[in-house]
Structures are given as C-alpha cells and as structure tokens.
Amino acid sequence: MKEEILSKYPNLKKVSELKEAFWLNPKIIPYEEAAPAINLNTAAIDDAEKRLEKFAPLIEKVFPETLPSHGIIESPIKEINKMKNKLQELYDFNSSGRLLLKMDSHLAIAGSVKARGGIYEVLKYAETLAREKGLLKEDDDYSILAEQKYRDFFGKYKIQVGSTGNLGLSIGITSAALGFNVIVHMSADAKQWKKDLLRSKGANVVEYDSDFSKAVEEGRKASDQDPMSYFVDDENSMNLFLGYSVAARRLDKQLNKMNIIIDQDHPLFVYLPCGVGGAPGGITYGLKSVYKDNVHCFFVEPTHAPSMLIGMATGLHNDISVQDLGIDGKTHADGLAVGRPSKLVGKMMDYILGGVITLDDYKLYGYMRYLHERENINIEPSACAAFEGFVKLETTEEGKGYIKEHKLKNKMNNAVHIVWATGGSLVPEEINKQFLTTRLRR
Numbered sequence: 001m002k003e004e005i006l007s008k009y010p011n012l013k014k015v016s017e018l019k020e021a022f023w024l025n026p027k028i029i030p031y032e033e034a035a036p037a038i039n040l041n042t043a044a045i046d047d048a049e050k051r052l053e054k055f056a057p058l059i060e061k062v063f064p065e066t067l068p069s070h071g072i073i074e075s076p077i078k079e080i081n082k083m084k085n086k087l088q089e090l091y092d093f094n095s096s097g098r099l100l101l102k103m104d105s106h107l108a109i110a111g112s113v114k115a116r117g118g119i120y121e122v123l124k125y126a127e128t129l130a131r132e133k134g135l136l137k138e139d140d141d142y143s144i145l146a147e148q149k150y151r152d153f154f155g156k157y158k159i160q161v162g163s164t165g166n167l168g169l170s171i172g173i174t175s176a177a178l179g180f181n182v183i184v185h186m187s188a189d190a191k192q193w194k195k196d197l198l199r200s201k202g203a204n205v206v207e208y209d210s211d212f213s214k215a216v217e218e219g220r221k222a223s224d225q226d227p228m229s230y231f232v233d234d235e236n237s238m239n240l241f242l243g244y245s246v247a248a249r250r251l252d253k254q255l256n257k258m259n260i261i262i263d264q265d266h267p268l269f270v271y272l273p274c275g276v277g278g279a280p281g282g283i284t285y286g287l288k289s290v291y292k293d294n295v296h297c298f299f300v301e302p303t304h305a306p307s308m309l310i311g312m313a314t315g316l317h318n319d320i321s322v323q324d325l326g327i328d329g330k331t332h333a334d335g336l337a338v339g340r341p342s343k344l345v346g347k348m349m350d351y352i353l354g355g356v357i358t359l360d361d362y363k364l365y366g367y368m369r370y371l372h373e374r375e376n377i378n379i380e381p382s383a384c385a386a387f388e389g390f391v392k393l394e395t396t397e398e399g400k401g402y403i404k405e406h407k408l409k410n411k412m413n414n415a416v417h418i419v420w421a422t423g424g425s426l427v428p429e430e431i432n433k434q435f436l437t438t439r440l441r442r
C-alpha cells in the first residue's frame with residue numbers, strides 16, 4: 001500500500017517519514033473561478049448567520065454566560081506583539097506584518113472552535129424537529145424553546161456523537177441544555193476531565209477501550225438502529241461546516257473596528273489547526289467568500305496525523321488514511337488526531353486553500369509556554385499548531401515561493417497574520433499546569 005502510494009506521489013515521501021512539510025496546493029485558482037466549482041452557495045452562510053441570530057434569545061436564556069453578547073457566541077481577537085517578538089527571536093526572522101490571535105479558545109459554552117459548528121448543528125436539529133411537529137413557527141421568538149413543554153418534547157429524542165473530546169463537549173453540553181437525551185461515544189484516549197464535565201452537564205458518556213474510529217462506528221450503529229436518534233457526523237456534516245463558516249463575517253466586523261482593512265494591498269494570512277477538516281474548512285470557505293483573493297488560508301497538522309495533507313495532495317480524500325502511509329496517527333494534539341480526512345471538506349478546499357503545513361509535537365508545548373509567558377493567554381496544545389503556519393510562511397522556501405507566486409512581496413509590510421487559536425479555556429487549571437511544564441524531545 002505505502003510503496004504503491006509513494007511511487008505515485010513521491011512528494012509524500014517526506015510526510016511518510018514523519019518529517020515536517022509545507023505542501024503548497026497546486027490547484028489554487030482565483031476565487032471568482034473557484035467559486036462556481038464549489039458545490040455550495042454562499043447564501044447558505046447567510047442562512048446560517050440568520051439562524052444563529054434567531055436563536056440568540058434562547059442561547060442567552062439557557063447559557064447566562066452569553067448575556068453580555070446577547071446570546072451571540074463570538075470570540076475576541078487580540079494583537080500579540082510580544083509573542084511575535086518571541087517567535088522572531090526563536091526562528092531568526094523579521095516579519096513586517098501584524099500578528100493577531102483569534103481566540104476561539106475562549107468561545108462561550110464549549111471553550112473551543114466546536115462551539116461554532118457543534119452548537120449550530122444542535123440548534124438546527126432542534127428547529128427542524130419543532131417545526132415539523134408544528135410546535136414552532138418561523139416568526140416565533142425562539143426563546144420559548146427553553147420552556148418545559150419543549151424540553152419534554154426534545155427529551156423524546158436522542159442525539160449521538162463520536163468524539164475524542166471537543167466536539168463531544170460542544171454537542172453534549174448544548175443538547176443536554178435543551179433537554180435532549182445525548183450520548184457521547186468516547187474512545188479510550190479521551191481525557192477523563194472531559195468525560196466528567198459532560199456527565200456533570202447531564203450527558204451520557206459511553207467509553208470504549210478502542211480508538212476513535214471504533215467509537216464513531218459504534219455510535220453511528222447505535223444511532224441508526226434507533227428512529228428517534230440523530231447522529232452527528234463529524235466527517236460529512238454540512239451543518240457543522242456552515243456553523244463554522246459564519247465566523248468570517250463576524251471577523252470582518254471585528255477587524256473593521258480595529259481599523260484593519262483587508263484589500264488588494266493589505267493581504268490577510270490565516271493559519272488554522274486541522275483535524276478532520278470541518279472547522280478550518282468552514283472558516284476558510286467563509287473567509288474566501290468575504291475577502292476572495294485577498295485572504296490566504298493554510299491548515300496546520302501534526303506530523304503524526306497529516307490526514308488533510310495526504311487527502312488533498314493525492315486527491316483521494318477519504319479514500320486514504322495516514323495509516324496507509326505507515327503513519328500512526330498518535331499525537332499530543334488530541335483535537336487533531338484524525339487519520340482520515342473529510343471528503344466533503346477536501347473537495348471544497350481543492351481550489352481555494354493555500355496549502356497544508358505540518359509540525360512536530362514538541363513545538364506545541366513550546367508555543368503554549370511562550371504564549372502563556374509573553375501574553376498571559378492559555379490555549380490547548382492542538383490550538384498551538386497554528387503558530388507553525390506563521391513561522392513557516394515567513395521562514396521557508398515554500399512560504400517565500402507562495403508569496404512570490406501570488407505577487408505579495410511588496411505588500412508584506414501591510415500584511416495581517418491571524419493565528420486561529422481553536423481551544424483551551426475549559427482545560428482544568430491542574431491539566432493546564434501540566435501542559436505548561438511538559439517538554440518533549442525534538
């Protein structure tokens with residue numbers, strides 16, 4: 001298997017040897033040409049955005065932590081100059097652009113980027129059920145869904161999901177809060193604190209001795225046998241994808257408030273940690289629809305789980321797994337520990353993604369420590385992968401090649417770089433301390 005793949009795709013040799021890589025997407029084309037090839041209309045983003053606005057009064061009621069934002073779940077963005085200086089010192093480069101941190105690590109309710117897709121998916125399902133049964137009308141105030149009568153109604157239904165962590169938290173917490181029966185199927189490597197937290201919120205957690213794909217498979221099976229059960233499919237869910245995509249317009253508003261304009265002379269670079277692809281893919285799709293050719297998006301994966309890289313580089317998408325290349329899929333970035341990428345997402349990224357970057361695990365803890373020390377911000381190891389995108393764009397031949405190819409060289413003074421911090425605020429203090437003292441060998 002491995003030899004066959006490598007003889008056909010020799011550029012994956014380095015990847016199969018677990019060496020860090022920067023794969024530039026050879027298929028990227030101007031946005032106006034790419035858009036028609038993507039099997040989705042941007043009106044779908046409008047629809048998702050409107051739905052989240054309609055649900056805001058309900059969210060505000062059910063999750064009082066969202067009171068200050070009136071039920072809109074959105075994260076802060078922050079310029080991180082001290083971190084930028086540290087990275088420049090460390091890797092001996094000088095970036096003339098600005099470095100910002102998009103803190104989805106601090107999103108309400110779920111403490112990770114999964115608050116975007118996961119919560120949207122549950123809300124959409126709740127709406128569909130209530131509308132089908134004539135219990136909710138288009139122009140109703142959706143906050144009525146917090147009433148006991150609706151909770152009793154949702155209590156007749158089940159939502160199930162397979163997860164190693166953050167998706168389970170997001171789906172589990174939201175479903176339980178609306179009154180659904182929710183079952184989170186968790187693999188052996190899922191963290192104990194996540195199971196505890198889920199149970200404390202009223203979710204059912206089923207534990208497996210086996211790995212993640214087994215948990216998903218069992219979860220799906222259990223759900224398929226039950227007509228009152230809905231399975232959240234991380235790999236193929238358009239709802240998750242659309243929930244993520246809404247991030248882009250909100251980001252644009254935030255940047256405007258900071259007097260940051262993105263246009264032909266002011267390019268935007270965005271670095272996103274990638275697991276199965278849904279979160280970074282949805283956000284990228286949204287960003288391209290807003291900024292078109294003025295935004296350049298890169299995914300970042302661990303060297304031990306480069307699933308999206310191999311899926312896109314071969315065009316095989318979900319027909320190839322990292323195991324097919326002899327890669328074990330084991331990484332300290334538990335949110336990114338995915339062996340097989342989403343085909344739905346990979347196909348949509350084919351003509352708009354800049355590339356995929358991989359990094360060694362030991363770097364995750366370094367980035368985590370520097371961010372803690374320099375900026376007093378705590379994010380989880382998976383989220384730290386994004387820093388490698390910025391470093392590699394600025395320091396590698398591939399990065400320089402991309403800048404040259406896209407005629408960006410004389411615009412880099414005006415560039416804005418966004419590191420997308422995808423999770424961290426729910427990590428218990430004690431575990432966070434352990435992370436901060438973890439040092440892996442190179």
Ligand SMILES: *Cc1c(COP(=O)(O)O)cnc(C)c1O
Nearest residue numbers: 166275276277278279335422423
């Ligand atoms: C899930 C997750 C990602 C990646 O999202 P995918 O949809 O799996 O690609 C990145 N970072 C964190 C912290 C996550 O939990």
